[in-house]
Amino acid sequence: MTTAIDVAGVVKTFGQVRALDGLDLQVSTGEVHGFLGPNGAGKSTTIRVLLGLLRADSGTAQMLGGDPWNDAVALHRRLAYVPGDVNLWPNLSGGEAIDLLGRLRGGLDEKRRKTLLERFDLDPTKKGRTYSKGNRQKVALVAALASDVELLILDEPTAGLDPLMEAVFTECIDEWKDDGKTVLLSSHILAEVEKLCDKVSIIRAGKIVESGTLAELRHLTRTSILAETFRPATGLDTLPGVHDLVVEDHRVNFDVDTEKLDGALRHLAEFGIQTLTSQPPTLEELFMRHYGDELAAEQAAAEAGAST
Amino acid sequence: MSVTTAAPRPRQHAAPHARGNTLTGTGTLIRFILRRDRVRLPIWIGAIVLSVVGSLPTFPETYPTAADRQARADLLDNPATIALTGPAYGKDDYTYGAMTANELLSFLAIAVALMSILLMIRHTRTEEETGRTELLRAGVLGRHAGTTAAIIVVGGANIVIGLLLAVLMPAALDELSASGSLLFGAATAAVGLVFTGVAALTAQITEHARAASGMAAAVLGLAFVLRAIGDVGAEALSWLSPIGWAQRTKVYVDDRWWPLLIAAAVTVGLIAVAFALTSRRDVGAGLVQPKPGPARAGARLSSPLGLAIRLQRGNLIGWTVGLFVFGLGYGGLASSIEEFVNDNSSIADMLEQGTGQTIIQAFMALIIQLMALLAAAYAVIAVTRLRTEETAGRAEPVLATAVGKVRFAVSHVAIALGGSLLLVVVGGLGLGISAALTLEDASVLGQFFGAAMAHTVAIWFVAAVAVALVGLAPRALPAAWVVVTYGVVVGMLGGFFQFPDWVTNLSPFDAAATLPGGELGTTALVIMGVLAVALVVFGLLGFRRRDLTTT
Numbered sequence: 001m002t003t004a005i006d007v008a009g010v011v012k013t014f015g016q017v018r019a020l021d022g023l024d025l026q027v028s029t030g031e032v033h034g035f036l037g038p039n040g041a042g043k044s045t046t047i048r049v050l051l052g053l054l055r056a057d058s059g060t061a062q063m064l065g066g067d068p069w070n071d072a073v074a075l076h077r078r079l080a081y082v083p084g085d086v087n088l089w090p091n092l093s094g095g096e097a098i099d100l101l102g103r104l105r106g107g108l109d110e111k112r113r114k115t116l117l118e119r120f121d122l123d124p125t126k127k128g129r130t131y132s133k134g135n136r137q138k139v140a141l142v143a144a145l146a147s148d149v150e151l152l153i154l155d156e157p158t159a160g161l162d163p164l165m166e167a168v169f170t171e172c173i174d175e176w177k178d179d180g181k182t183v184l185l186s187s188h189i190l191a192e193v194e195k196l197c198d199k200v201s202i203i204r205a206g207k208i209v210e211s212g213t214l215a216e217l218r219h220l221t222r223t224s225i226l227a228e229t230f231r232p233a234t235g236l237d238t239l240p241g242v243h244d245l246v247v248e249d250h251r252v253n254f255d256v257d258t259e260k261l262d263g264a265l266r267h268l269a270e271f272g273i274q275t276l277t278s279q280p281p282t283l284e285e286l287f288m289r290h291y292g293d294e295l296a297a298e299q300a301a302a303e304a305g306a307s308t
Numbered sequence: 309m310s311v312t313t314a315a316p317r318p319r320q321h322a323a324p325h326a327r328g329n330t331l332t333g334t335g336t337l338i339r340f341i342l343r344r345d346r347v348r349l350p351i352w353i354g355a356i357v358l359s360v361v362g363s364l365p366t367f368p369e370t371y372p373t374a375a376d377r378q379a380r381a382d383l384l385d386n387p388a389t390i391a392l393t394g395p396a397y398g399k400d401d402y403t404y405g406a407m408t409a410n411e412l413l414s415f416l417a418i419a420v421a422l423m424s425i426l427l428m429i430r431h432t433r434t435e436e437e438t439g440r441t442e443l444l445r446a447g448v449l450g451r452h453a454g455t456t457a458a459i460i461v462v463g464g465a466n467i468v469i470g471l472l473l474a475v476l477m478p479a480a481l482d483e484l485s486a487s488g489s490l491l492f493g494a495a496t497a498a499v500g501l502v503f504t505g506v507a508a509l510t511a512q513i514t515e516h517a518r519a520a521s522g523m524a525a526a527v528l529g530l531a532f533v534l535r536a537i538g539d540v541g542a543e544a545l546s547w548l549s550p551i552g553w554a555q556r557t558k559v560y561v562d563d564r565w566w567p568l569l570i571a572a573a574v575t576v577g578l579i580a581v582a583f584a585l586t587s588r589r590d591v592g593a594g595l596v597q598p599k600p601g602p603a604r605a606g607a608r609l610s611s612p613l614g615l616a617i618r619l620q621r622g623n624l625i626g627w628t629v630g631l632f633v634f635g636l637g638y639g640g641l642a643s644s645i646e647e648f649v650n651d652n653s654s655i656a657d658m659l660e661q662g663t664g665q666t667i668i669q670a671f672m673a674l675i676i677q678l679m680a681l682l683a684a685a686y687a688v689i690a691v692t693r694l695r696t697e698e699t700a701g702r703a704e705p706v707l708a709t710a711v712g713k714v715r716f717a718v719s720h721v722a723i724a725l726g727g728s729l730l731l732v733v734v735g736g737l738g739l740g741i742s743a744a745l746t747l748e749d750a751s752v753l754g755q756f757f758g759a760a761m762a763h764t765v766a767i768w769f770v771a772a773v774a775v776a777l778v779g780l781a782p783r784a785l786p787a788a789w790v791v792v793t794y795g796v797v798v799g800m801l802g803g804f805f806q807f808p809d810w811v812t813n814l815s816p817f818d819a820a821a822t823l824p825g826g827e828l829g830t831t832a833l834v835i836m837g838v839l840a841v842a843l844v845v846f847g848l849l850g851f852r853r854r855d856l857t858t859t
Contacts, residue, residue: 044858051708053856073712081708085859087701089619090437090516093601096609103610104709125600129437129515140705153708 002029003062004151004182005050010059012045012206019045021206022059027184027199029150032177034197035186036287042206043186044084047155050184051081064151077106080144084155084186086136088128094139095124101143113146119168134160145172152176152183158192170195190284202287210286221286222255224279225264230272239264250274330587333449337457341431349465352423357472359419359797360412363805364480367404370806377402380804384410387644388671391536392678392800394551398561404483405560411804413495413559417551418532420469420500424462425524428507431458434517436592445591452583455508459579462504470497488560495554498571502550503528505578512585515594522626529630533637540644550574612711612719620693620720624727627686631679631731635738638675639756642668643746665825668747672756672824675739677799677817680763681792683731684817687771688788690724695778695785698857713852717778721844724771729764736760752824759823766816769836770795772843779850782857791816 052072102108241260381402398406470493538546546552740753819829
């Protein structure tokens, strides 16, 4: 499997602000890669470095075998981009903007353009000024999806879409994936990433903090267990990987590191399991853990600061 | 990223007693506008006031005796100068006061009018076009609060300018009376107030800020031309022009206040119409509803240049028509000047300016230089469009396609260079054709047209300065206007102020300033040409090297 995007140790500063702080990101050809992070974590900055719109201060970036800054024009023929905040020309119609962007990239697929307009229910005769946020996004999506390229770079593409259009978008990305094409999808919507992506990289404060397949990442998270046993369960608190244990008579409730799940269940079985509910780890939990910790730490720091 | 916006601190809302009041929140908005323009407003006011007050002490140095002043007054009494600056009042006893009014008032009127137009549109239609008004209007804010706050701030700026002039002018030049200076300040402010009203109105008509400023600027251009034609011949036309009203106060000569009543009445009328229109229309909409566009792009919209042409063509068409009409109008004055010269042959000799030019040539040289300055102003605006596309986030999707940064920038630079060339060609032709017709002398067409073309290098030099700024110091782009302004001051007011040679020579527009009839400064042209090429190249390289400004 070849690498479509390979970023290593990229640093980008804006004055005092360190937007990217040694970022590493690998995207293999043919995968849909989720790029997950809260607002301001550096997702758009990373994408703009990949597009050659911003120049990295240090580190290396490779995309489709070329250098994003020096080979920008040649690389851009092979990719399509949907910005997070789509700004259209006020006096150009949506149809004109789609054609223009397609032609500047080197042409678009007429048939796909037509079906995409229908699927996204977009009126191409309206002027850019009169489109709503969601419709501006659709213009950019149609322009990108109607092009015949190997790589799609999408920066929070569904932020303004209604649930119906989101479903259309999901279909389109699935079809794209079936054609063996690569997608980099930045998002803060976890359900979307879980639904669409093969692999996920989580960015925090300009650094990738986790990266891997959903299965690999789930491995790092905790499963929530609620069980009733014939005899009151004891000794769970001494087991490795068990957290937040609550024992009430015959009921136990705890979280367990997914890799220690087996040991915990064996231990529990000794007391005779009557009922068992387990909640699988979600990406959301993973996400919350990364940012939740940070939030808690920040809150503690703020409180400490306020009290002095 | 920590971008702090100019949000005012939360204050108590005036909601309880404000039910149904369309002016609710005006006070907060006024403070908000003052906060946003805390640098811009003092610069406008300071530059305008200082340019007048600072130049006054040079009067006694340049024209120390009554005889010197009288010689200057005799120069004014010809259709050429009258068409450019206005009717010369008080020529019989040409005091410093009469001099101040004749030489400075019309330029000052244009400056305050431009300030009023730009600031008004900035705080009304621009806010609405960007959607920020919607956010504010969703809060506790009356329908008319936005327009009212802008009118109060911009009108206030005009009144401050008027008051500062009234106080500082007598201080700078003893011969200027306090009462006359008060009227001078009032006349200046009156023109500004009329155009505050004009801009308040044009902001209601169209959805686009650019079009709104363009319309208001066209009214200013019309006011200038009406006054020029009126002052030379049919005086009734001058009474249709706000600049004409200010001049007809005969300030420092007769000190008439009543013409300003017309300005006051017109201002009130314009504002009333603007208010009525605001009540009738939706937020964000203009009076003209947008029509649906084509579902497919035309064949020309396939390249960055095609896009740049599409984005800039409306503006360029407006400027082209404007300059053509301007050229036709001033060319038509040629016969009036000729008649005047024939009637006063002794004066014609005196008017020889050491440049070998006839009076018609000297006048046309000034008009041609003014057209060149206008074309340069257009070039700066056209280059600025490149920067606007970038900061508005519209360059980003284009640059994410197979379009390189240099190619993208070159497309807008090409419009600036080609468009400004088109303007001098059309302006020169307009001037030449109408002069040739009225003088019944075909040879002047080539002469005047050639003189206009000779300014091309200077115009492109100004454009090149703007390109270099976009590439190397994009935040400093407005500094390109300094070059244009310098050219206007030196070129248009130089005859009066008699600047030292090096000051005059420093203006890019000096090289061809004595054409037709005089000599072309070829060395200066070569230097400017080389510099222009270098500036464009460095600007483009800088644009390629630097990060795109993103939001």
